[in-house]
Amino acid sequence: MGSEGLEIRTPEGVPFTIPLAGAGARMVALVVDLLAILAMESAVLSALTAFAPLAPDAIGGVVTLLYFGLSTGYGMVLEIWWNGQTLGKRLLGLRVMDQRARPARPGQMIVRNLLRPVDALPALYLLGAVVCWGTRHRQRVGDWAAGTVVVRTGEPVRADWSQLRRERYNSLREHAALAARLRQRTGPELAGIALDAVLRREELTPEARVAVFGVVAERLRGLVEFPAEAVEALSDEQYVRRAVEVLYTAPRQGPKYA
Amino acid sequence: MILDLERFVREGEPRWQELEAILGRMEKHPYATVAVAELERLHALYQRTSADLLRVRGLHTEARMRQYLESLVSRGYTAIHGVTERKKASWHGWFLRDFPRAVRRQTGALALAMALFWGGAAVGAGLLVRLFAERETLFPFAGLAVRPSERVKQETADRGRQVAEQTGRFSAHLIQNNTRVAIFTFALGMTYGVGPTVLLFSNGVYLGAVAMDYVKDGQTVFLLGWLLPHGVIELPAIILAGQAAFLLTGALLPRGRRAPVGERLRAVFPDTLAIMGGVAVMLGWAGIVEAFFSQYHEPVVPYAVKIAFGLGELGGLGAFFRWAGRNGE
Numbered sequence: 001m002g003s004e005g006l007e008i009r010t011p012e013g014v015p016f017t018i019p020l021a022g023a024g025a026r027m028v029a030l031v032v033d034l035l036a037i038l039a040m041e042s043a044v045l046s047a048l049t050a051f052a053p054l055a056p057d058a059i060g061g062v063v064t065l066l067y068f069g070l071s072t073g074y075g076m077v078l079e080i081w082w083n084g085q086t087l088g089k090r091l092l093g094l095r096v097m098d099q100r101a102r103p104a105r106p107g108q109m110i111v112r113n114l115l116r117p118v119d120a121l122p123a124l125y126l127l128g129a130v131v132c133w134g135t136r137h138r139q140r141v142g143d144w145a146a147g148t149v150v151v152r153t154g155e156p157v158r159a160d161w162s163q164l165r166r167e168r169y170n171s172l173r174e175h176a177a178l179a180a181r182l183r184q185r186t187g188p189e190l191a192g193i194a195l196d197a198v199l200r201r202e203e204l205t206p207e208a209r210v211a212v213f214g215v216v217a218e219r220l221r222g223l224v225e226f227p228a229e230a231v232e233a234l235s236d237e238q239y240v241r242r243a244v245e246v247l248y249t250a251p252r253q254g255p256k257y258a
Numbered sequence: 259m260i261l262d263l264e265r266f267v268r269e270g271e272p273r274w275q276e277l278e279a280i281l282g283r284m285e286k287h288p289y290a291t292v293a294v295a296e297l298e299r300l301h302a303l304y305q306r307t308s309a310d311l312l313r314v315r316g317l318h319t320e321a322r323m324r325q326y327l328e329s330l331v332s333r334g335y336t337a338i339h340g341v342t343e344r345k346k347a348s349w350h351g352w353f354l355r356d357f358p359r360a361v362r363r364q365t366g367a368l369a370l371a372m373a374l375f376w377g378g379a380a381v382g383a384g385l386l387v388r389l390f391a392e393r394e395t396l397f398p399f400a401g402l403a404v405r406p407s408e409r410v411k412q413e414t415a416d417r418g419r420q421v422a423e424q425t426g427r428f429s430a431h432l433i434q435n436n437t438r439v440a441i442f443t444f445a446l447g448m449t450y451g452v453g454p455t456v457l458l459f460s461n462g463v464y465l466g467a468v469a470m471d472y473v474k475d476g477q478t479v480f481l482l483g484w485l486l487p488h489g490v491i492e493l494p495a496i497i498l499a500g501q502a503a504f505l506l507t508g509a510l511l512p513r514g515r516r517a518p519v520g521e522r523l524r525a526v527f528p529d530t531l532a533i534m535g536g537v538a539v540m541l542g543w544a545g546i547v548e549a550f551f552s553q554y555h556e557p558v559v560p561y562a563v564k565i566a567f568g569l570g571e572l573g574g575l576g577a578f579f580r581w582a583g584r585n586g587e
Contacts, residue, residue: 008332008335010308010331010335012305012308014308014309014311014312014331015315016311016328016331016332016335017328017332018332055426057423057424057425057426057427058426059426060424060426060427060430061426061427061428061429061430062426062430063430064427064430064431064434065430065433065434067434068430068433068434068437068438072437072438072441083285083288097336099520100339101332101335101336101339102336102339102340103288103336103340107527107528107531108527110531111527111530111531114441114444114445114534115445115448116445117441117442117445117446118445118446118448118449118453141448144520145448145506145523146523146524146527147520147523147524158322158326161263161267161271161323192321195263196321199322245264248261248262248263248264249262249263249264249265250262250265
């Protein structure tokens, strides 16, 4: 079964993962493309029907060739023109690229489209779907031969990092030893969850927000017990925000002595 | 402390945004020329962002931070490694040079495709002689079951009137149908040669059976006049599609080579694409000739003219593959 992403290590040694498109999204994109081809064929037919009385045979021939050209060349031309995207792929946020995470070359786009008839065997792209499911990079036969993959291009949502800005006063920092212990005892997983909660708090419903911060605050409070004057009157959310600040930002520099 | 994330974001955000803007421009216009200065800036930003990604990667920081930086690095990697020197495509050069060279270079696949097709034709002719009483069973279309002499009589009486009314449509139909068959034959190369073998051989059988039917019925001249003008281009085109298919098959089979299958396939792509492009042009020509010329028989067009035209094309095709693109090969 295929993996979720295309794992690449750059020559500089930086690993990264590009998410691969799922079979469902590719199928929907294909349906969109087929509808687009049908719409274009209908438009061609409507436009040329007006001239049909003048030269019915010639117009009939032109329509036949245009139909064929659209159904065969649609994928090739658009993928070359739109850097690996057809209309369906664009709408679904998918892109064809080389399996080494480079832009696919025109030759690769042509080959993957020319091999479509094999993927369509025996009917309804069954072979393509089976091969796609079975290969590591979710490649249909045409992709496998051309060395291409279909990836998701949707840009990840950027968090509102301004929420990380330090608060004017953090009562937890007043107790440097306890703050250091909190940093030491908080595992990376809990720290990540707390940070996620702070950065995404605006996305939560009021009830969920109270519940999430309640759970996270309880976990954090269990690690280190701060003096009552440092935490009293702090809501769970305020406590977690202050803990995150302790965990993820450097301590304030003390006054410099001459 | 896990990471001073606030400072990390404060310092990194301006360059991430700049990188995002450059990438956005390059992705919007993938074929546009990029200035060297911008490329250098892109590279510098990409390297800094890669370093940022390395810093947050091992840490359990906010998932979207890592995803965001990963997406920037992957887009930057794609943009930097996708920069290529632009070569001007020359259709003229491709058809007169690359296509015939590719056909000559891959003689093994060509010989196999020809052997299957003409072997099938011989078998078809032999079957027709042996099974003449049940000749209809050998033909793929009911229309071919009509006795050749009967068809010649009908065509002579019709004087091409039926054909004349629909030459354009008929020509277009032939072009698209034959090109579809050629693409299908090529694509079936991925079935480890089973598909093109069956297609080439079976088409050969049908052709051999039909040709022998006409010969046995004393209609050899009609047959040559009918088939030669378009057949001398159309049949080689189908055989060439088979050649391209067997190139794919050859790349799939390891045959003692160490290179991975993907590399072997990509190594034959230039030749397969050159051949398939040439096949499309040949089938376009054959479709026009078949609709506008082959279907007109005596007394409209004398058989001698049609046969001479076909032989002339055959000679031209032979000369094309023999000599075209030889300079600097």
